[in-house]
Amino acid sequence: MTTEQNESQRLIALIGKLSEKLPGRHMKVMEVCGTHTVTAQRSGLHSILPENLRLVSGPGCPVCVTPAGYIEQAVELTLSRGAHIVTYGDMLRVPGLTMSLEDARRQGGKITVAYSVHAALKLARENPQEKVVFLGIGFETTTPPSAYAVKVAHEEALTNFMVFSAHKIMIPAMEALLADPNLAIDGYLAPGHVSVIIGTDAYKAMTERYRRPCVVAGFEANQMLLGLVRILSQIISGSPAVESVYADRVKAQGNIAAQGLIDEIFTTADSRWRGVGVIPGSGLVLREAFSKYDAKQVFDLPDPQEKEPAGCLCANVIKGIDLPTDCPLFGKACTPNNPVGACMVSREGTCSAYFKYRKA
Amino acid sequence: MCLAVAGKVIQLEEHNAVVAIEGNQVEVTAILIPEVKVGDHVLVHAGFAITIISKDDHDAQCELLREAEAKAQALFGDKGQ
Amino acid sequence: MTEQIDTIKLAHGGGGSLMQELIQKEIIPVLGGTGLNGLADSARLDVGAGALAFTTDSFVVKPVIFPGGDIGRLAVAGTVNDLAARGAKPLALSLAMIIEEGLPMATFRQILASVASTAREAGVEIVTGDTKVVEKGEAEGVFLTTSGIGQMRAGLDFGPERIEPGDVVIVNGTLGDHGIAVMSVREGLRFVSPVKSDVAPLAGMVDAVLDACGDAVKCMTDPTRGGVASNLNEMAQKVGYVLDEQTIPVRPEVRGACEMLGLDVLTVANEGKMLMVVAPEAVDKAIEALKGHPLGRNAVVLGVADGQAKRVRIKTSIGGERIIDTPYGEELPRIC
Ligand code: SF4
Numbered sequence: 001m002t003t004e005q006n007e008s009q010r011l012i013a014l015i016g017k018l019s020e021k022l023p024g025r026h027m028k029v030m031e032v033c034g035t036h037t038v039t040a041q042r043s044g045l046h047s048i049l050p051e052n053l054r055l056v057s058g059p060g061c062p063v064c065v066t067p068a069g070y071i072e073q074a075v076e077l078t079l080s081r082g083a084h085i086v087t088y089g090d091m092l093r094v095p096g097l098t099m100s101l102e103d104a105r106r107q108g109g110k111i112t113v114a115y116s117v118h119a120a121l122k123l124a125r126e127n128p129q130e131k132v133v134f135l136g137i138g139f140e141t142t143t144p145p146s147a148y149a150v151k152v153a154h155e156e157a158l159t160n161f162m163v164f165s166a167h168k169i170m171i172p173a174m175e176a177l178l179a180d181p182n183l184a185i186d187g188y189l190a191p192g193h194v195s196v197i198i199g200t201d202a203y204k205a206m207t208e209r210y211r212r213p214c215v216v217a218g219f220e221a222n223q224m225l226l227g228l229v230r231i232l233s234q235i236i237s238g239s240p241a242v243e244s245v246y247a248d249r250v251k252a253q254g255n256i257a258a259q260g261l262i263d264e265i266f267t268t269a270d271s272r273w274r275g276v277g278v279i280p281g282s283g284l285v286l287r288e289a290f291s292k293y294d295a296k297q298v299f300d301l302p303d304p305q306e307k308e309p310a311g312c313l314c315a316n317v318i319k320g321i322d323l324p325t326d327c328p329l330f331g332k333a334c335t336p337n338n339p340v341g342a343c344m345v346s347r348e349g350t351c352s353a354y355f356k357y358r359k360a
Numbered sequence: 361m362c363l364a365v366a367g368k369v370i371q372l373e374e375h376n377a378v379v380a381i382e383g384n385q386v387e388v389t390a391i392l393i394p395e396v397k398v399g400d401h402v403l404v405h406a407g408f409a410i411t412i413i414s415k416d417d418h419d420a421q422c423e424l425l426r427e428a429e430a431k432a433q434a435l436f437g438d439k440g441q
Numbered sequence: 442m443t444e445q446i447d448t449i450k451l452a453h454g455g456g457g458s459l460m461q462e463l464i465q466k467e468i469i470p471v472l473g474g475t476g477l478n479g480l481a482d483s484a485r486l487d488v489g490a491g492a493l494a495f496t497t498d499s500f501v502v503k504p505v506i507f508p509g510g511d512i513g514r515l516a517v518a519g520t521v522n523d524l525a526a527r528g529a530k531p532l533a534l535s536l537a538m539i540i541e542e543g544l545p546m547a548t549f550r551q552i553l554a555s556v557a558s559t560a561r562e563a564g565v566e567i568v569t570g571d572t573k574v575v576e577k578g579e580a581e582g583v584f585l586t587t588s589g590i591g592q593m594r595a596g597l598d599f600g601p602e603r604i605e606p607g608d609v610v611i612v613n614g615t616l617g618d619h620g621i622a623v624m625s626v627r628e629g630l631r632f633v634s635p636v637k638s639d640v641a642p643l644a645g646m647v648d649a650v651l652d653a654c655g656d657a658v659k660c661m662t663d664p665t666r667g668g669v670a671s672n673l674n675e676m677a678q679k680v681g682y683v684l685d686e687q688t689i690p691v692r693p694e695v696r697g698a699c700e701m702l703g704l705d706v707l708t709v710a711n712e713g714k715m716l717m718v719v720a721p722e723a724v725d726k727a728i729e730a731l732k733g734h735p736l737g738r739n740a741v742v743l744g745v746a747d748g749q750a751k752r753v754r755i756k757t758s759i760g761g762e763r764i765i766d767t768p769y770g771e772e773l774p775r776i777c
Binding site: 007010011014017018021033035088115116117118138139141142144145148191193194196197218222223226229230232233236237245247248249251255257258261 | 362363364387389391392393394403405406407408410411413414420421424425428429431432435436
Binding site for chain 1: 760766769774
């Protein structure tokens with residue numbers, strides 16, 4: 001047996017013993033981050049948890065929480081307004097209101113897939129006649145690259161580069177879910193890489209207010225199991241707290257340089273989360289001083305509209321109320337090859353992870 | 361969200377680093393970790409290094425596991441709970 | 442006619458003297474074989490008795506020259522491997538080229554030379570061909586199409602219908618090398634990988650296995666685009682397969698690149714790999730035959746067929762099991 005398997009077995013045994021100390025209590029722990037969702041599905045984690053411990057997926061897949069109306073606006077930017085869209089590969093196949101970016105590319109839209117924002121800057125430098133719009137999606141981990149790009153564009157006076165921000169911050173959404181009495185979340189397995197940026201201290205106020213464990217964990221199955229051990233231990237001892245089991249990768253204050261960069265370029269605003277609705281103060285928009293690099297302002301775009309496809313349960317799936325398998329479309333009308341809702345598109349989407357890694 | 365992989369900084373010029381990830385060399389922007397040095401291990405996300413990690417990251421994980429076990433064991437010992 | 446021409450021009454495909462010059466001076470000397478020298482509109486082949494295998498494939502790759510190979514090697518190896526997967530010994534190939542105006546002559550020559558050397562390596566001749574040149578922007582450098590004819594072995598045929606539960610899937614080496622090699626030079630990714638494409642013609646290697654194992658080999662398929670995931674699902678009509686995460690052969694560099702780009706190595710392309718499904722009693726012989734060939738040195742058992750039709754599964758390292766589906770399309774680099 002490998003040490004990894006040995007560790008898994010020790011952790012699984014421990015979780016079993018801990019959950020026996022909570023008889024009759026049904027615990028619902030939310031993994032906020034889509035990467036956790038993927039690890040859990042990929043490793044078959046759900047199948048080895050005790051019956052009274054349920055792990056539900058949260059709103060931490062940036063692709064899934066980006067409103068369909070935002071994608072529609074990006075489609076329009078390239079098809080009717082001549083912009084050259086640069087996006088992470090994650091966004092390409094997400095259905096918008098009428099089509100995905102991949103469909104738009106088939107109709108002649110200029111869309112480039114990039115692994116990093118550097119490709120967008122390069123494109124803008126080399127093609128001064130093009131209006132290059134970078135789709136800024138994701139949470140605190142993915143925001144600093146967008147902020148960096150705006151800063152560089154500003155320094156170089158690269159006025160044909162813009163960011164179309166759908167960036168979001170995690171904690172207001174986590175608070176909103178805790179405040180929802182329908183959800184009754186017993187604890188959070190907090191996202192490792194967002195926490196690298198924001199630090200464990202950022203969760204303190206929330207944890208004190210709602211008195212629920214909040215444990216930052218890494219992305220291997222064993223690290224998630226370790227996080228669950230700590231959450232159960234906290235519940236049993238009645239002392240909910242913020243904690244990290246992601247070794248020393250996560251510091252109490254987080255990455256100050258990254259926070260500074262975000263703050264220099266962006267400011268918070270209300271933001272719409274696909275499926276969840278508008279959450280006050282949960283979005284990031286470019287500061288006034290950088291409006292030249294803000295696609296929303298340059299192209300004078302309204303706030304994105306939202307309309308969920310008929311029959312899609314994404315809204316409840318994203319909040320952890322329903323499982324993908326509760327959705328009548330799951331695996332039938334809606335599959336990764338033919339997605340109806342956003343949760344089925346992103347590899348991290350809960351429905352996609354459930355489908356892709358469904359048990360044999 | 362946010363895939364990130366660990367690697368070692370092998371070149372550094374201002375904020376431009378080259379990071380070795382399992383034998384691959386990746387150009388990475390290191391502006392988010394101004395204190396970085398050649399030889400440091402870092403975590404890379406979307407072309408940016410987001411934090412420095414210690415070389416004995418794995419040992420630290422094992423240590424955490426032992427700690428968690430000890431703490432959980434203490435809970436079992438306490439029959440009054 | 443001594444004008445120095447260093448890029449391909451539209452007139453090179455125009456049917457006039459420039460085209461004649463391209464064929465006579467550039468193409469025939471490099472590829473020339475008995476069939477091609479005659480310059481007839483079609484080649485005459487004298488083949489023995491028995492059944493023939495016939496296949497065709499088009500090749501598009503960006504960039505046209507990549508670590509470990511180029512589109513020329515890819516086009517020959519691809520068609521040779523399609524023949525080899527049927528157990529056929531390649532006899533003759535055709536080569537059609539659609540070239541984008543402006544392609545550097547040096548690149549064109551390199552691609553041709555590599556077509557020639559790969560054909561030689563596979564023991565096959567290019568017997569007929571065609572060249573067209575299109576305007577800039579209408580192609581990506583060069584597109585190649587190869588067709589091939591091969592002689593089937595008497596009394597042997599291969600296909601998924603022969604696979605039974607208990608049969609074993611063998612692969613001749615590490616997965617994902619081609620896909621990662623090509624991706625590492627795609628613009629904008631900013632990563633340099635020591636990984637070289639595995640692109641290679643496998644007819645000789647397959648021959649060695651068939652010599653050793655005969656009809657204990659049930660089915661063969663080359664896992665190109667869509668990777669192993671796609672081919673295993675194709676072969677899972679009557680049976681299912683179980684793989685073990687711990688024994689998937691992957692180079693550490695490929696694993697690292699996959700992690701970084703959010704790819705599943707089982708869906709990444711290979712161009713020098715053959716999946717062979719063999720009867721359990723022939724596994725050792727097949728592996729031995731593979732290991733005796735330079736292209737099969739890292740051969741391993743990839744998985745086992747069982748009775749759960751249409752289900753390709755993998756055992757995970759913490760003891761779970763999950764399904765491997767056919768990928769949707771080209772996998773894209775991701776950040777989540
Ligand atoms: S299965 Fe499809 S339609 Fe149903 S909730 Fe998930 S994404 Fe929406």
